[in-house]
Amino acid sequence: MITDDQLSQLLKTALPAVEEDRPTLDLWPAVVRRGEARIEMSFADWSLAALVVIVLLMFPEWFWFLAYHL
Amino acid sequence: MPDGELLERFVQGDQTAFESLFRQFEADVYRWILRIVRERSAADDVLVEAFWRAYRGRARFDVSRSFGAWIRRIASNAALDHLRRARQHAGWRVADDRMPSAPAPDQAVKESIARAFRSLPPRLQIVAMLALVEEQPYAEIADALDLPVGTIKSRVFRATRLLRKELARLGVTP
Numbered sequence: 177m178i179t180d181d182q183l184s185q186l187l188k189t190a191l192p193a194v195e196e197d198r199p200t201l202d203l204w205p206a207v208v209r210r211g212e213a214r215i216e217m218s219f220a221d222w223s224l225a226a227l228v229v230i231v232l233l234m235f236p237e238w239f240w241f242l243a244y245h246l
Numbered sequence: 247m248p249d250g251e252l253l254e255r256f257v258q259g260d261q262t263a264f265e266s267l268f269r270q271f272e273a274d275v276y277r278w279i280l281r282i283v284r285e286r287s288a289a290d291d292v293l294v295e296a297f298w299r300a301y302r303g304r305a306r307f308d309v310s311r312s313f314g315a316w317i318r319r320i321a322s323n324a325a326l327d328h329l330r331r332a333r334q335h336a337g338w339r340v341a342d343d344r345m346p347s348a349p350a351p352d353q354a355v356k357e358s359i360a361r362a363f364r365s366l367p368p369r370l371q372i373v374a375m376l377a378l379v380e381e382q383p384y385a386e387i388a389d390a391l392d393l394p395v396g397t398i399k400s401r402v403f404r405a406t407r408l409l410r411k412e413l414a415r416l417g418v419t420p
Contacts, residue, residue, distance in 0.1 A: 178410050178419070184378045186418070187409075190359035191379060192284045198273040200286070203294055204265060210298040 253309040264304075268297055271314060275321045278390070281380045282325040282372055283332075292328050296321035315389060322372070322390045329368035355418055362412035366405055373398055374405035 178186070232239060248267055255263035275296060280289040299320050300307075307316055366374060372391070376382045377398070384402075388395045413419075 178413060180378075180406060183406055183409060183413075184381075186359050186413070187363060187374075187379050190356040191363065191375075194280045194284055197277070197280070199276050199290055199293065201290065203272070203290060203297075204268055206290075206294045207268060207297045207301075208261075210294055211301060 248313055250309055253307070253313060256313075257304050257307055257309060259304065264297075264301055267313060267317075271317055272297075274314065275317055278318055279321050279325050281382075282322070282375055283328055284375075288328055288332070292321065292324045295327075296324040299324060318390050319392050322392075326368055326372050326391075329371055333364065333368055333371075358416040358418050359413065362409055362416060362418070365412055366408055370401050370405040370408065373401040374409070377402045378406070 228242060231242065248270060252263050252266060256267055272293070276289060276293050279292045279296070280286070283289050283292055296317065300317050303320070307313070363371065363374070373387060376387045376390075377384065384395050384398050388398045391398070
């Protein structure tokens, strides 16, 4: 039967050690880019959704046509 | 400690205030993430994701509370998401990543232990990593994961039970 201390010791030897450190790169630009990427995606999604709604309101009979293609 | 005015500006979406908070907390959050994910490149990605989630959810931040505790909670969730994805793909390397043609006995045991650990559900992996490997106090883990201390204790108990079972199955003894 492995005790808690033995289990903890086994895990410490098997898993990669981590050094107390900080990122080697400046990650701030990546945070900014991440935000910009999400905003662009979100805008594209909303634009497409708005377009689909407008088309369906104008031509409700196109529902099955759009359902097949989207 | 960031001042109230800086936090107010952050909540209102001021990017300069956000950058200032990022610079202030980046190292602390990075070390926390690294303890969970154990890999530098993954820690970089999780850090970026955590700060981005914080900015996106800034309206929910209560400026009378600690920003450090809030961002650590977000980072813990982002790290947990990383563990879920990593489990679906490759997972961790073991401590010694030399690649001999046939694994040495020690290396084989380490691989078995790492495999047993990876087989845990991610929500158990994260508490086991923080409690058993990093020896963080239960209260601190509970705060970071936004869970009651009792839940952390029960998850550590379940993780150790599953690990013992899996290590016994793999024939690993101390």
